[in-house]
Amino acid sequence: MVSDETHVVTDDGSYGTKGLVTDKLKEVMAAGKVDYVLAVGPVPMMRAVANMTGPEKIKTIVSLNSIMVDGTGMCGGCRVLVNNSSQFACVDGPEFDATQVNFEVLMQRNNMYREQEKMSIDRLQADPAGELDRLRLKNHKYECAAEAVGVTNE
Ligand code: FES
Incomplete structure (x- = not known):
């Protein structure tokens, strides 16, 4: 125990x-x-x-x-x-x-990133759907860039 x-x-x-x-x-x-x-x-x-x-x-x-x-x-x-x-x-x-x-x-x-975290929370609270779309688009751009140089998550 x-x-x-x-x-x-x-x-x-x-x-x-x-x-x-x-x-x-x-x-x-x-x-x-x-x-x-x-x-x-x-x-x-x-x-x-x-x-x-x-x-x-x-x-x-x-x-x-x-x-x-x-x-x-x-x-x-x-x-x-x-x-x-x-x-x-x-x-x-x-x-x-x-x-x-x-x-x-x-x-x-x-x-170190307190200010950026606060800005992100503020954006999320002001426009949850818009901020999530923005983050998804940003993530998609990183995935496309990674694919372009041959880096994958697999
Ligand atoms: S999160 Fe640990 S080295 Fe990147």
């Missing part, structure tokens, strides 16, 4: 307990032995979890959500620093030992 308890925590309390994951983790750690933590979610949350479990020597795995473009280890978009070594989350992870992850670099890299 891995665990016999589930604790749900949400920022606004709309489901489970209102609060932070780290509040519940602190409570669970204080109540008994924790052997293993798997953190999946926003980078600041994973970093906060790692900061709590690391000093207690609790094995902690994080699932990194770095920016991915091709998902094949070729583009370098998902590069993360783990144990001071460049790793690609798409092929080397996405799960890594939390104590080895440089979360500051990950946060910097994830913020």
Whole structure:
């Protein structure tokens, strides 16, 4: 058995307990032995979890959500620093030992396209069908260009 308890925590309390994951983790750690933590979610949350479990020597795995473009280890978009070594989350992870992850670099890299992401969300919200058509057309142009130079997805 891995665990016999589930604790749900949400920022606004709309489901489970209102609060932070780290509040519940602190409570669970204080109540008994924790052997293993798997953190999946926003980078600041994973970093906060790692900061709590690391000093207690609790094995902690994080699932990194770095920016991915091709998902094949070729583009370098998902590069993360783990144990001071460049790793690609798409092929080397996405799960890594939390104590080895440089979360500051990950946060910097994830913020690189914040403005473009916001612009895309704004366009999508303003005109969902139009934006999806625009993205499909853009993707089609890339596929045609790739075909022209002999690159296929197969
Ligand atoms: S997504 Fe391109 S190298 Fe990982």
